[in-house]
Every structure is written in structure tokens, then in C-alpha cells.
Amino acid sequence: MSAAASPPLAAARRIPWALIAPALALFLAVVIVPLAMTVLLSFHDWGQYKGIETVFILKNWQEIWSDSYFHEMFLRTLRIAGLATLITVVLGAPEAYILNRMRGTWKGLFLLIILGPLLISVVARTLGWALLFGGKNGVANIALMRLGLIDAPLPFMFTETGVVIALAHVLMPFMVLSVWAALQKLDPQIENAALALGARHVTVVRRIILPQIMPGLLSGGIIVFSLAASAFATPAIIGGRRLKVAATLAYDEFLNTLNWPLGAAVAVLLLIALVTIVVASNALIERRYAEVFR
Amino acid sequence: MSRNGPLALIFHTLFVIFMVAPIVVVCLVAFTPEGFLSMPTHTLSLRWFRAIGRYPEFVNAFWMSIGLGALSSTLCLLIAVPASLALARHEFPGKAGLSAFLLSPLMIPHVVLGIAFLRFFTQAGLSGTFPALLIAHVIVIFPFALRLTLSSATGMDRALEQAAVSLGASDWTVFRRVTLPLIMPGLISGWALAFIQSFDEVTMSIFLAAPGIETLPVRMFLYIQDNIDPLVTSVSASVIAITLLALVALNRMFGLERVLTGHSDRSR
Numbered sequence: 001m002s003a004a005a006s007p008p009l010a011a012a013r014r015i016p017w018a019l020i021a022p023a024l025a026l027f028l029a030v031v032i033v034p035l036a037m038t039v040l041l042s043f044h045d046w047g048q049y050k051g052i053e054t055v056f057i058l059k060n061w062q063e064i065w066s067d068s069y070f071h072e073m074f075l076r077t078l079r080i081a082g083l084a085t086l087i088t089v090v091l092g093a094p095e096a097y098i099l100n101r102m103r104g105t106w107k108g109l110f111l112l113i114i115l116g117p118l119l120i121s122v123v124a125r126t127l128g129w130a131l132l133f134g135g136k137n138g139v140a141n142i143a144l145m146r147l148g149l150i151d152a153p154l155p156f157m158f159t160e161t162g163v164v165i166a167l168a169h170v171l172m173p174f175m176v177l178s179v180w181a182a183l184q185k186l187d188p189q190i191e192n193a194a195l196a197l198g199a200r201h202v203t204v205v206r207r208i209i210l211p212q213i214m215p216g217l218l219s220g221g222i223i224v225f226s227l228a229a230s231a232f233a234t235p236a237i238i239g240g241r242r243l244k245v246a247a248t249l250a251y252d253e254f255l256n257t258l259n260w261p262l263g264a265a266v267a268v269l270l271l272i273a274l275v276t277i278v279v280a281s282n283a284l285i286e287r288r289y290a291e292v293f294r
Numbered sequence: 295m296s297r298n299g300p301l302a303l304i305f306h307t308l309f310v311i312f313m314v315a316p317i318v319v320v321c322l323v324a325f326t327p328e329g330f331l332s333m334p335t336h337t338l339s340l341r342w343f344r345a346i347g348r349y350p351e352f353v354n355a356f357w358m359s360i361g362l363g364a365l366s367s368t369l370c371l372l373i374a375v376p377a378s379l380a381l382a383r384h385e386f387p388g389k390a391g392l393s394a395f396l397l398s399p400l401m402i403p404h405v406v407l408g409i410a411f412l413r414f415f416t417q418a419g420l421s422g423t424f425p426a427l428l429i430a431h432v433i434v435i436f437p438f439a440l441r442l443t444l445s446s447a448t449g450m451d452r453a454l455e456q457a458a459v460s461l462g463a464s465d466w467t468v469f470r471r472v473t474l475p476l477i478m479p480g481l482i483s484g485w486a487l488a489f490i491q492s493f494d495e496v497t498m499s500i501f502l503a504a505p506g507i508e509t510l511p512v513r514m515f516l517y518i519q520d521n522i523d524p525l526v527t528s529v530s531a532s533v534i535a536i537t538l539l540a541l542v543a544l545n546r547m548f549g550l551e552r553v554l555t556g557h558s559d560r561s562r
Contacts, residue, residue: 016384019376023396023436026373030433031399034414038406041413095309098302110306112541114313115550120537121494123514124530128316130522131323131331139319139333169316177554230403232497233511237518247405247497254409254501264413267406274403 042265052260060265070266074273077245080164080235081228087168088224092175093217097209099176100183111180118173126234129166133157133238158240166238167228174227175220182216215289222281226274246270317534324531326524342528352529355513359493362424362509366431367439367488371481373432374439379473382447393444397437407434408501415502422504430502434495435488442487442553446480483548490540 042060045053064070099110117125132140133156141153156162186209194204232247239245244252246266253263298306326332327339346352380386381393399407407430415426454476458468474481496511503512510533517526544553 013386016380016386019380019384020392022373023377023440024392026429026433027396027436030411030414030429031402034410035402035406037413037417038410091309091312094302094305098298098306101298101302108545110310112545112550113310115554116538116541117313117317118554119490119494119541120317121496121511121514121530121533123496123511123518124320124533125316127514127518127522127526127530128318128320130518131319131527132316134331134522139315166316169312172313173554177551180551226401226403230405232405232500233515237515247403250405250409251500254412260413264409267403267409270403271406275401278401 038264039268041261042268044261046259046261060262063262064265064269073244073249074246074269076160076243077229077247077270080160080167080245081225081231083164084167084171084228085221085225087164088172088175089217089221091168092172092220093179093213096176096179096183097205097213100180114176115173117170118177122170122233123237125170126166126237129162129169129234130157130237133162157238158243160239160243162238163235163243163245166234167231170231170234171224171227174223175217178220178223179213179216182213186212215285218281218285218289222278222285226278229274230270320527321531321534323524324528326527328524331522331524331527342524343532345525346529346532349525351508351513352510355508355510358507359510362428362431363489363492366428366435366492367485369428370432370436370439370488371443371485374436374443374484375477375481378440378443378447382444382450383452396440399434400437404434404495404497408498411498412501421502422507424507427499427502427507427509430498431492431495434498435491438491439484439488442480442484443477446477450476479548483544483553486540486544487553490537 041052043056043058045055045057045059047053095114099107099114102110132138138153138156140156141150144150145153154161156165191204191208194208195201199207230247231245232251235243235245236248236251239248247270250263250266250270253259253266257263322333323331324342325338325340326334327337327341328334377396381389411426411430412421415421415423415430418426420426450473455468455472458472463471493509494511495509496515499509500512500515503509508516510529514526514529514533541550544550
């Protein structure tokens with residue numbers, strides 16, 4: 001530290017804290033306090049006519065715990081997130097591998113095409129799926145029928161299938177990016193050595209490539225899963241008003257029903273569930289693949 | 295390096311079609327000459343782009359998003375740069391936890407942040423105001439800016455600063471003439487990424503939006519909830535076009551995957 005030579009030690013020790021203080025103060029005031037207020041809110045009472053009553057009761061939590069409507073909704077949220085994650089793994093990982101084997105110009109171009117959508121508004125991308133799915137004459141159904149893959153139009157709009165496909169598309173760049181980053185650390189000489197020793201290509205992928213990109217695949221999976229489970233715009237547009245997931249239900253409670261305490265409970269539960277899943281799987285991955293990360 | 299086989303190329307082609315199909319469809323439908331949702335089959339028409347001008351709510355929302363994005367990313371950098379300097383070059387107790395804390399908005403679902411901000415700003419008497427939306431955006435985009443400024447501050451050659459100090463430069467001169475130019479690429483890409491994140495954000499903003507302070511994605515989302523017509527496709531196509539321009543520029547300057555993975559340093 002260059003400045004440490006001149007000012008006394010005590011003053012030097014204060015420098016990093018002074019530099020970080022604005023960010024820290026902002027985060028304490030406008031992240032921690034609001035989150036704590038939301039947790040508190042989930043214990044408040046609410047009535048159609050009396051509004052929010054600042055008491056401490058377990059009513060909202062009991063309602064979520066006992067009402068099968070909420071169980072189904074949370075199960076649906078996790079199911080949609082799990083399936084969307086699965087699709088991004090099955091399609092995104094091979095694509096990252098293929099991209100990585102392309103030559104310079106093509107690689108750059110297709111990387112731009114595949115990662116670029118990440119920066120395009122999620123509303124615009126979901127609108128694209130709504131147009132593709134839309135009704136009986138949606139482009140997706142016409143294309144599938146022309147290809148002879150299906151006889152009658154499939155319902156995509158307002159179904160879980162539609163939400164899963166659209167979410168997989170919206171979140172795909174995260175998976176490609178994550179596997180791509182893992183592939184960059186790979187030494188191509190190991191692959192060449194295996195091939196030179198007579199291994200078949202399938203064996204090389206299974207025994208050499210896959211184990212090494214596994215951490216990238218898993219961390220990509222965690223990112224996609226948590227974003228899919230908390231997604232709002234895509235399930236709201238494709239799923240419609242009836243196919244509720246956690247985020248859209250919380251939104252409804254807040255801005256339509258105006259039952260803020262119940263909405264807060266749903267949101268807090270979503271947060272707890274996701275943080276638990278993410279932290280647990282991160283710990284698992286780091287223990288399992290400690291040597292790869294080193 | 296071995297080449298991709300024919301099967302791999304077929305897979306790749308299908309994958310690319312899957313990725314671009316929804317975006318292409320939006321852009322095609324935007325050029326329809328008809329009064330309803332349809333692919334333009336005979337002729338392309340700009341009627342729905344012209345129609346945007348007649349709906350001031352979209353035009354106003356667009357300028358709101360631009361202003362909010364520019365202001366929030368600038369404010370964000372003003373606090374992210376000192377924070378990243380502290381994290382990059384000082385050792386102090388609790389550093390790792392602190393940096394995780396400052397990156398935590400990445401892990402908190404935006405719907406939860408939206409609810410927390412709505413409750414907080416309502417209690418503070420600021421609900422439905424621009425400052426509330428602005429502060430919320432600064433928080434949400436902060437991790438993106440921090441990652442990029444942090445990586446350029448970490449990758450910087452400290453010897454240049456020490457040389458300036460030994461030649462008698464004051465602290466402020468060192469920062470302005472040596473440190474700042476060296477971390478500038480990280481600052482610019484951090485600002486750009488923060489701006490795009492702010493411009494695209496919908497889930498959190500929708501909780502804080504009120505008539506007059508609606509961002510463009512929020513306006514588009516609320517419009518789509520009511521009905522989908524060619525107007526919203528031409529608005530979306532315009533947003534896509536602007537984003538693509540920004541994307542190509544960002545890619546030219548810094549390399550897209552570097553910006554997205556948070557490594558602004560070219561040498562890495």
C-alpha cells in the first residue's frame with residue numbers, strides 16, 4: 001500500500017473502511033432493513049376492511065403450511081425450474097462444447113448470437129414465445145405439424161410445457177456461459193493424448209471432458225434453477241393468470257388482492273428455499289470437486 | 295483442434311434456430327401491414343413503428359428508462375469504485391464477508407427485492423416516487439458494476455502508482471492521472487453492463503412503478519398482460535435493435551464473454 005508509508009498506522013487502517021462506507025451504509029439501510037421489514041410483515045394480520053394490522057401472529061405461515069393450494073403452487077414452481085434447468089443442461093452443455101471447437105470468427109459470431117439474448121429485455125424474448133405459441137395457428141405448432149412431428153396442435157400457451165420451454169430459452173445463455181468458462185480451463189493436450197492412445201470420441205467426452213466441466217455444469221445449473229424458480233415475467237406472460245408460480249402469486253397478493261402479509265410470507269419462503277438450495281448445492285459441489293477448483 | 299462432425303453441426307444449427315426464433319418472430323411481426331398479429335407475407339410496413347409515436351406512454355417510458363439507467367449506473371459507479379479499491383488493495387477483517395454482502399443482490403430473487411423495497415419505501419413515505427425507483431435500481435445493478443470494477447482494480451499494476459508517489463505526486467493526482475486511467479476500461483464496461491441491467495429490469499421495478507414513473511419493460515409487460523397486438527411487437531423490435539447495437543459496441547470494445555463473466559481485464 002503506497003499511502004501507508006506517510007500517514008500513521010491507525011489512519012491507514014481507516015482508509016479501506018472510509019472507501020467502502022458509502023456502499024455499506026446504502027446496503028444496510030436499503031437491503032437489510034427492507035428485508036427485515038418484509039420478514040416482520042409476514043407475521044402481520046390482514047383483513048379485507050381493516051387492512052394491515054401490526055400484530056405478531058402465525059396466521060399467514062399456517063395458511064401456507066396447511067392449504068394445499070400453496071403446496072401445489074410451490075411444487076409447480078420447483079417442477080418448472082427443475083425441468084427448465086434439465087433442458088439447459090441437455091442442450092446448453094453440448095452446444096458450449098461445439099462452440100469451443102469452432103474456429104475464431106465463427107466462434108465469436110455464434111457466441112454473440114447465443115449470449116446476446118441475455119442482454120435483450122426478458123419481456124421482449126417472452127413476447128417472442130407468446131407469438132410462437134399463440135393459439136392454434138402459432139408458428140411453433142405449424143412448424144411441428146409440417147415436419148410431421150405432431151398431428152394436432154399442442155397447447156403451449158397457459159401450460160407448464162410452454163413456461164418450461166420459454167424459461168429454458170431465457171436462461172440458456174447462463175448455462176452456455178458457465179460450461180464455456182469451464183471449457184476454457186481445459187487442456188486440449190489431455191484430449192489429444194486420449195485420442196492418440198486410441199480412445200473413441202465418446203469415451204473421451206465421457207471420461208475426459210465431462211468430469212472436468214462438471215463444476216461449470218453444476219454451477220450453471222444452480223444459477224439457472226434459482227433464476228427459473230424466482231422468474232416472474234415469463235411465467236406471468238406464458239402461464240397467464242391461472243397458472244401461478246411463487247413469484248406471480250406474491251405479485252398478485254401485493255398488487256391485486258392487497259394482502260401484503262400473505263404475499264410477504266410467500267416471498268420470504270421463496271427466498272429461504274432458494275438460499276438453502278443454493279448454499280447446500282454449492283457446498284456439495286465444492287467438496288466434491290475441490291481438486292478441480294484448486 | 296479437431297473439427298465438429300456433421301451431427302454436431304446439425305445440433306448446432308437447431309440450437310441457434312431455437313435461440314433466435316422468438317427474437318426473429320417479434321421483429322418480423324413488427325413489420326406486418328395488417329391491423330392484427332400476423333407475419334408479413336407480401337409486403338413490409340412501418341405502420342406499427344409509426345404508431346408508437348401516437349402512444350405517449352411508450353415514448354415516455356422509454357425516456358424514463360434511459361434517464362433512470364444513466365443516472366443509476368453513474369451513481370452506482372460513484373460508490374462501486376471506492377468500494378472495489380478497498381476490496382482490491384486493502385486487507386481488513388471481514389473482507390470476504392463484506393464482498394459477498396455487496397454481491398448479494400445477485401442471489402436475492404428480484405420479486406423478493408421488489409416486495410422488500412415496496413414495503414420499505416411505503417413506510418418511508420416515498421412509494422411511487424422517482425427517488426425510490428432510483429435507489430432500488432442502484433442496489434440491483436451494484437453487483438454487476440462492482441464485479442467489473444473489482445476485476446480491473448485487482449489486475450492493475452501498482453508499481454505505476456508507486457512511481458508517481460515517489461516522483462512527488464499528491465494522492466489526488468495519483469488517483470486522477472494514474473489509477474483512474476488504468477481502471478477506465480473496467481469502469482466503462484461496468485457502467486455499460488449496469489445500464490443494460492437497469493434498462494432491462496422488470497420484476498423489481500413493477501412493484502415500485504406508478505403512473506408517470508413506469509420504465510419501458512414495465513409498460514411493455516403491463517400492456518402484454520392486457521392484450522398482445524402488433525404495437526407491442528414494434529416496441530419490442532425497437533428495444534431489440536437498440537440492445538443489439540449496444541451489444542456489438544460492447545463486444546468490439548471489451549469482448550462480450552469477458553463483460554458477462556465479470557473479467558474486464560484483457561490480459562486474463
